Amino acid sequence: xxxxxxxxGLAEIIEEIAxxxxxxxxxxxNFVDDLDIDSLSMVEIAVxxxxxxxxxxxxxxLKDLKTVQDxxxxxxxxx
Amino acid sequence: MIGTKILGFGGYQPDxxxxxxxxxxxxxxxxxxxxxxxxxxxxxxxxxxxxxADMAEAAGxxxxxxxxxxxxxxxxxxxxxxxxxxxxxxxxATVAYRLGIPAPGxxxxxxxxxxxxxxxxxxxxxxxxxxxxxxxxxxxxxMTSWIDMTDRSTCxxxxxGAGAAVVGQSESAGIGPVVWGSAGDQAHKITIEGxxxxxxxxxxxxxxxxxxxxxxxxxxxxxxxxxxxxDISAFVPHQANLRxxxxxxxxxxxxxxxxxxDIIHAGNTSSASIPLALSxxxxxxxxxxxxxxxxxxxxxxxxxxxxVITVP
Numbered sequence: 001x002x003x004x005x006x007x008x009g010l011a012e013i014i015e016e017i018a019x020x021x022x023x024x025x026x027x028x029x030n031f032v033d034d035l036d037i038d039s040l041s042m043v044e045i046a047v048x049x050x051x052x053x054x055x056x057x058x059x060x061x062l063k064d065l066k067t068v069q070d071x072x073x074x075x076x077x078x079x
Numbered sequence: 080m081i082g083t084k085i086l087g088f089g090g091y092q093p094d095x096x097x098x099x100x101x102x103x104x105x106x107x108x109x110x111x112x113x114x115x116x117x118x119x120x121x122x123x124x125x126x127x128x129x130x131x132a133d134m135a136e137a138a139g140x141x142x143x144x145x146x147x148x149x150x151x152x153x154x155x156x157x158x159x160x161x162x163x164x165x166x167x168x169x170x171x172a173t174v175a176y177r178l179g180i181p182a183p184g185x186x187x188x189x190x191x192x193x194x195x196x197x198x199x200x201x202x203x204x205x206x207x208x209x210x211x212x213x214x215x216x217x218x219x220x221x222m223t224s225w226i227d228m229t230d231r232s233t234c235x236x237x238x239x240g241a242g243a244a245v246v247g248q249s250e251s252a253g254i255g256p257v258v259w260g261s262a263g264d265q266a267h268k269i270t271i272e273g274x275x276x277x278x279x280x281x282x283x284x285x286x287x288x289x290x291x292x293x294x295x296x297x298x299x300x301x302x303x304x305x306x307x308x309x310d311i312s313a314f315v316p317h318q319a320n321l322r323x324x325x326x327x328x329x330x331x332x333x334x335x336x337x338x339x340x341d342i343i344h345a346g347n348t349s350s351a352s353i354p355l356a357l358s359x360x361x362x363x364x365x366x367x368x369x370x371x372x373x374x375x376x377x378x379x380x381x382x383x384x385x386x387v388i389t390v391p
Contacts, residue, residue: 043283043286
């Protein structure tokens with residue numbers, strides 16, 4: 001899976017869970033500050049990402065993923 | 080073998096209204112944060128001298144009246160609760176006596192927030208087995224007795240109240256098979272420790288569990304009742320947190336306008352939340368008689384139970 005594929009899959013997930021338009025989900029976007037996504041939505045996103053990419057993101061690691069690119073990197077590294 | 084059905088609902092909320100602004104005066108929180116995070120706008124707290132039995136009796140009386148039955152036709156009273164003042168006597172026998180039900184079977188059931196759906200399952204089984212003609216199932220909780228009011232992670236969520244339903248005989252299956260289960264390996268995620276403990280939970284872990292493990296249970300309950308989520312006219316999950324409710328509904332593909340959101344003006348009343356929601360939706364004319372409603376309850380244990388019921 002390429003980073004671009006992960007990014008666009010992630011953007012779909014974020015749009016469904018948080019309602020953020022997919023084109024606003026840019027690599028540098030910070031979940032809290034730029035996308036207004038709180039920790040509960042992050043859990044939902046992590047679970048959806050596990051379904052989509054087959055990569056588990058445990059709670060302890062989730063809190064260190066601050067930007068969209070952090071999640072893309074994590075999925076890429078662990079898939 | 081006879082089928083079973085719900086004959087009527089009843090609910091009770093204590094008088095004292097507690098808003099988010101009221102709580103913001105005693106802990107570091109605010110109305111906007113609570114609404115966004117949990118979905119609650121107001122909830123009710125019982126009086127200091129108001130007991131679980133008092134609330135159970137009030138809800139039970141209304142359900143009995145709605146059912147049209149005489150008290151003497153009730154053979155079993157089940158009170159789902161995890162917040163009683165003391166271990167004995169149980170609430171059920173006292174409530175049965177106060178309601179004028181002559182010497183029915185009576186027991187309390189502790190499956191925490193899953194209690195009401197466990198109770199409906201047990202009641203339906205009892206009627207079908209011939210152990211009871213009619214069963215009064217009550218979910219009644221005084222959660223505030225067990226909450227640390229200085230802990231903003233819990234005092235904004237939990238509240239007091241009771242709801243009840245009467246289960247009786249039917250020619251067809253008006254209550255589907257219960258799908259129940261537990262995850263005792265995660266027992267430590269929601270606890271009240273010792274005789275004077277306060278409720279503590281690993282909120283994030285519980286959120287993750289509720290938003291992943293629960294939808295499949297609800298799907299199985301639909302399957303066993305011979306319906307699909309598309310057939311469901313009302314989805315009434317335990318009112319734990321509006322975000323959890325909406326996440327589960329989304330996973331099941333149930334439209335938001337069919338989803339109970341009683342938590343907004345009731346808070347999380349543990350095993351009372353589902354019957355309280357049902358009784359208020361019935362009062363408001365929001366339930367369609369003769370159609371399938373999906374109930375799913377989940378909570379400490381961790382435990383869960385789900386069934387499809389036909390709206391009376």
